[in-house]
Amino acid sequence: MSGPREPTQDPRGEAQDALLSAYLDDALEPSERAALERRLAREPELAARLARLRAVDEGLRALAAEGPDEARVEALREALEARLAGDPSADLAAPDRAAPTPSGRPRRPAAARVVPMLVAAAAALALYLALPVGREGDVGPPERSGLEDAPVGSESFAVQERSDAARANDAPFAEELSSEELSSEQLSSEEMAIIDRLEVLEYLAARDEGGQG
C-alpha cells in the first residue's frame, strides 16, 4: 500500500475521517451532525478534508454515469425474456455485441485498446497537440474504431497465454507485445496523456456529430 496515511500513527485522523464519512452518508444522529457542522464552520482543515472525501464521491458518481444506457438495458431485457420464456439455450450474452466474451475475462484496458493505433496516429496527433484550446470545426476526428467498441477479436485471448517474461517487458510499443500486455503502469505519463487526449478528441467528435446529425 502506498497510502500516505498510517492509521496507527494517526488514530485521531482515522476517527475524524470516520465521522466525516458518516456525515457524507447522512448516517449521523441529528445532534452529532449539528456538532460536526459547527466544527466545520470554524476548522478549515476539517472542512478541507471533508471536501476531499466528497470529491471521491463525486468522482464515483461520474464513473456511474458511464453505466449502460437505456437502449442497452432494453436489449439485455429482450435477451433475458427469451431465456425466461422457456428457451434454456437462449444466450443471455449481450445481443448487440459482435463477440460475446468469456465470463471473467478482464476487459481490455482503454489504454490497451488504443495503443496499437498510437504509433500510426502520432504524426497526426502532433498537430492536435499543437492546437490551441479551442478546436477548429473542420479538424477531422481521430480514428474511432480503436477507441470504442473495439471488436473483441481473437487477439484478446492472447491474454490467457501471456508469459511472465512478456509481462515483465516494459517496452510499451514493442511490436512483439500484444496490446493486452500493456497497462497504464507500463506507459509513461506522456503516453497516457496522449491516450487521454485521443479519447477526449474522440468524445468531442462524437458529440459534435450527434449535435449536427
Added chain:
Amino acid sequence: MQTSDPDARLMLAFRDGDDAALSTLYRRWAAPLVRFLERIVRDRTTAEELMQETFVRVHGARDRYEPQARFSTWLYRIARNLALNELDRARNRAPHLAADATGAGEDREAGDTGRPSLALVDGGASVDTLVDARRESRRLQAALDSLPERQRSALWLAAVEGHAYEEIATMLDTTTASVKSLVHRARSGLADRIEAEAARVGEAGR
C-alpha cells in the same frame, strides 16, 4: 405480510401472476445492478451477464418469495453472491489474471469502461479541462479497483447508490458497524491515494 416497499409489492404482484411487474422491477434495477456488478468483477460484459442471471434467479424464486427485507437488499445479495462465485471461477481458470476479491489487484485498469465521464464536465469545457477530467477518472477507477471487494462494494452502495448502512449490511452479510468502517476506510483510502498520485504526477511534471 404487508410491506411499504413498493418494489416488494411489485415482486408480490409478480408472484401472484402479474408478469409486467417483473419488467417494471427490471427497468428500475437493471442499470444500477450492472454498475454495481461491474465494480466487483471489473468487466462490463460479465456484469451485464450477471445482472441477467440475477433476474433469472428472481424469476426462479417467484413462487416462494416473501418480503423479509427490502426487495433491493435481496436483489443485491443475489447479485453479489453470483459475482463472487464468478470471481472464484475466474481465479480458478486463470489465477494470474483473476480480479481478486480481496484487493491487491494487479489489473488496475480492468474496470475502465473506456468512455470517459466527460459529458458531466463538458458544457463547452476546453480540451485541456476534459483531458484532466479523463485523467482523474482513470486514476479514480484504478484506485477503486485496488480496494478489497468489501470496501469497494460498501462504498459504492453508500456513496453512489445511496443505500443505508443497515441495508448494505444485509447485502454484504455483515453488521452495520462493519459497513460504516468499510465505507470510511474505502473513502479515506481513495482520497489519500488520489492525493498521493496527483502529487507524484505533479512532481514528475505534466
